[in-house]
Amino acid sequence: MKTSIKFYAALAPLALCGDALAVTRMPLRAPASAMMSAPVRAPEEAQVKIALDGARLKYGLDNDHGYRLTARHPGGPGAWVTRYAHTYKGLRILGSESVIVSDAGGKVVGETLQDLRSGLGQGAGSSLLAGSFIQFDVTPRVAAADAVRTAQGVAPLRVVAEAAPASAELLIYPVQQRMRAASVLGKRSGGLNAADVVKQLTGYELAYLVKTREMGVDRPLFRDTLVSARDGHVIAQWNAVQTVAGVGYSQYNGQVRLSTAYTNGSYWMQDPLRGTGGKFGVNTVVDAAHTGTAGDVYMRTFNSWGDGQDYQLGWPTLGENGQTAAVNAMWGMMNTYDTLKNVLGWSSLDGNNTATYIAVHAWDGYDNAYYSDACHCMFIGDGGARFYNLGAIDIIGHEMGHGVTAATAALDYHFESGGLNESASDINGEMTEAYANAGAGGATIPARGNDWLIGQQVSRSGAPLRWMIKPSKDGASPNAWSWQLQNLDVHYSSGPNNRMFYFLSQGSSADPASDAFSPYLNKWPRAMTGIGNDKAYRIWFRALTTKFTSTTDYMDARNKLYASAIELYGPGPESAAVLRAYAAVNVGKDLDEPNAGQAFGIVWQPQPVTAPAGTTAWFAVAPGGGTPPYAYQWRRNGVSVPGATGSVFGVVAQPGDNGALYSVLLSDARGQSVASDPAQLTVTAGGPAELVFNGGFEAGWEGWRGNTAVVGSWQGAGEAPYEGKAFAYMGGNGRAATETLGQPISIPAGAASASLSFALHVDTAEIAPATAYDTLAVEVKNAAGTVLATLATYSNLDARPGYQVRSFDLSAFRGQDIVLSFTMNEDYALQTGFCIDKVSVAIR
Structure with missing residues (x-):
């Protein structure tokens, strides 16, 4: 007979003391109906694989190179992310990988690469390593069992048990050397910016990656060790326990509502509303009973849990006082799940809604909390000399953040990527704290609610573990990137990225005495403008889950956050804030903010126009500051023109308009008003006339249509205008993309001639010498979008330093209304940029 199960979202008062009995130990179990998980939707892997295999020639790779699927997870609405490790002769190349974004039908729409493979075999990059690895031997001379023994022999503490069997993966380890860029060879190390450092591939080693997951006397000993498969020496070793920082926390939320399960007359600390499958069927809290293993699910006969007090060492872990740790954990797990789901559409840790669990009362007096990749779960200690119980909401959010990172970018837990791994968890903890403190509802992260202090609530001294606003306040974390950053413990090398995220959200201060001051910001304004918690979190999460690879470092993170900001919000304040926030921690160069901090006014004044009689003269204005939306009223000689209420105004020039002055009254949503300068119209009887409005893009995208987000000053993107700004x-x-830009124009039938000219600069990262992968078509279309003529097609093969001016005769289109169109198609990898300026169609 099936068991009847009822679910309750019940009020669990933490301050009640009505149950003097310890909870009876029961076997591990999960609600029966929760044991089945829904199938995970996946892209058409075959299409993705075909696209990857077809790229071998593009990257100059031979048939010994391949791909291995490592992860698949959602990548936003209607998109999927598939991660592939690069392989050579069947072995994974450590840190070399492709992150593929595809749509619901499996079509590849983008690829992010960390490419460390080209020096192997007959690839195009083999010459860079003097051909030393053309015949790279992948036969090990050391047995896997010997590599495991070597790794275990480096253990610093006595091991009493295994948490999971040790594994040894034979792989290829790319050896890289950090170097100064050629332009900064004379710069001192202390003055280097992250942009001044490049990584050079120097060779490959056959190695075992040994993962040991062991239990010491009083703590977990998780290590990753690289052991040479040639002679057995240890190449590198790092700590793989993803902790909050080797310390602990306490309970802080008073009376809270918990989602629990009811079956067979008992309530279980299991959440039927969140997660499916996994070890217990749904998200669950269990008792570790002072060990490093998961014990029994918390259960009792009525739905009221804990006493709201810090756990007292020596008291029963299943009693009223011991339950408080479970309440802390469940409350934190519920809120972290809801933050990810409601704000980002991300379900559980892996995005596929796989249930997880938290084991409380880990070890005995354990001043720590950690995420375990062996069980995809969390262990929370009770604290000791320095900290209370480690169940504070920002700590739970931190540890669950490790699970998200493990399921997506899998950032290596050492060097700069390890610091970014820790920072990703700190960011997740702070945003969960903001969401929970605002009532845990809605689809956005509130502007306030978090304290930017990691673990402050749980500290017995009141000092937090980390200050995101100024990391150096802990006495060990740096405020900015430096050459030595990768040599620090990951809990300290996370500092600059934590500060970056604070600046991105909250902005900085121009006061050198402020904790929010950065000496690296030297553009306008000195106090950078933040974009708020919600936008900052979305940009960070998109980059982490759809662009980061396992070896992403600070400079790479900056570039991928910038790309994510463009994808989410287009060029503007958000993408500029990303560049400024990283510049504030010495990663990349600073830039002026676009219109930030300006009072309401006019950024672009109407300009004088000279036009032949019978042609259209165009005037435009661009507002700045104030409160959108804006309203416009154009005037001729001070008299309002009926219906002229847009940012662009066109008038057919007549002889009587010669000398007329056109201006606009601009107002914003708060009722502020400002009048523009007058612009004079000069009407001529004939001669050359310009038909393209705003051909230099100085008035932004005014006059243009299509992907107008491609228009801007593009500061920080490494490109420059032909003239102007x-x-x-x-x-x-660097991914599959199609962009269009066009403007309708009318070529008078009586024009003697019509000619098109524009300045074009092409740069590319493509390496194939004779294949046009990325193209720009210059076309003439009619109003319905039909191509009347293709004037030219440019590609990555046309890459040249600087701009070239291109010219074409349009006389064949006299007497027609046409659309001048630029259409760019980029394939799924290796960028090509087409910079266009000074577009002109002149008639005589």
């Missing part, structure tokens, strides 16, 4: 930057994505 603005231009159109099409391509440069």
Whole structure:
């Protein structure tokens, strides 16, 4: 007979003391109906694999190179992310990988690469390593069992038990050397920016990656060790326990509502509303009973848990006082799940809604909390000399953040990627804290609610573990990137990225005495403008889950956050804030903010126009500051023109308009108003006339249509205009993309001639010498979008330093209304950028 199960979302008062009995130990179990998990939707892997295999020639790779599927997870609405490790002769190349974004039908729409493979075999990069690895031997001379014994022999503490069997993976380890860029060879190490450092591939080693997951006398001993498969020496070893920082926490939320399960007359500390499958069927809290293993699920006969007090060592872990740790954990797990789901659409740790669990009362007096990759679960200690119980909500969010990172980017837990791994968890903890403190509802992260202090609530001294606003306040974490950053413990090398995220969200201060001051910000304004918790979190999460690879470092993170900001919000304040926030921690160069901090006014004044009689003269204005939306009223000689209420105004020039002054009254949503400068119209009887409005893009995208987000000043993108400050930057994505930009024009039938000219600069990262992978078509279309003529097609093969001016005769289109169109198509990898400026169609 099936068991009847009822679920309750019940009020669990933490301050009640009505149950004097310890909870009876019961076997591990999960609600019967929760044991089945829904199938995970996946992209068409075959299409993705075909695209990857077809890229071998593009990257100059031979048939010994391949791909191995390592992970698949959602990548946003209607998109999926599939992660492939690069292989050579069947062995994984450590840290070399492709992150593929595909749509619901499996079509590849983007690829992020960490490419460390080209020096192997007959690839195009083999010459860079003097051909030393063309015949790389993948036959080990050391047995896997011997590599495991070597790794275990480096253990610093006595091992009493195994948490999981040791594993040894034979792989290829790319050896890299950090070097100064050629332009900064004379710079002192202390003055280097992250952008000044490059990594050079120097060779490969056949090695075992040995993962040991052992239990010491009073703590877990999780280590990753690289052991040479040639002679057995240890190449590198790092700590793999993903902790909050080797310390602990306490309970802080008063009376809270918990989602629990009811079956067979008992309540279980299991959440039927969150997660499916996994070890217990749903998200669950269990008792570790002062060990490093999961014990029994918390259960009792009525739905009221804990006494709201810090756990007293020596008291029963299943009693009223011991239950408080479970309440802390369940409350934190519920809120972290809801933050990810409601704000980002991300279900549980892996995005596929696989249930997880938290084991409380880990070890005895354990001043720590950690995520275990062996069980995809968390262990929370009760604290000791320095900390209370480690169940504070930002700590639970931190540890669950490790699970998200493990399921996506899998950032290596050493060097700069290890610092980013820890920072990703700190960010997740702080955003969970903000979401929970605001009532844990809605689809956005509140602007306030978190304290930017990691673990402050749990500290017996009141000092937090980390200060995100100024990491150096802990006495060990740096405020900014430096050459030595990768040599620090990951809990300290996370500091600069934590500070970056604070600046991205909250902005900085221009006061040198402020904790929020950065000496690296030297552009306008000195106090950078933040974009708020919600936007900052979305940009970070998109980069982490769809672009980061296991070896992403600070400079790579900066570039991928910038790309994510562009994808989410287009060029503007958000993408500029990313570049400024990283510049504030010495990663990349600073830049002026676009219109930040300006009072309401006019950024672009109407300009004088000279037009032949019978042609259209165009005037435009661009507002800045104030509160959108804006309202416009154009005037002729001070008199309002009926219906002229847009940012762009066109008038057919007549002889009587010669000398007329056109201006606009601009107002914002708060009722502020400002009048523009007058612009004079000069009407001529004939001669050359310009038909393209805003051909230099100095008025932004005014007059243009299509992907207008490609228009801007593009500061920080490594490109420059032909003249002025603005231009159109099409391509440069490094992923599959199509962008269009066009403007309708009318060529008078009576024109003697019509000619098109524009300045074009092409740069590319493509390496194949004779294949046009990325293209820009210059076309003439009609109003319905039909191509009337293709004037030219440019590609990555046309890459040249600087701009070239291109010219075409349009006389064949006299008497027609046409659309001048630029269409860019970029394939799924290796960017090509097409910079366009000074577009002109002149008639005579």
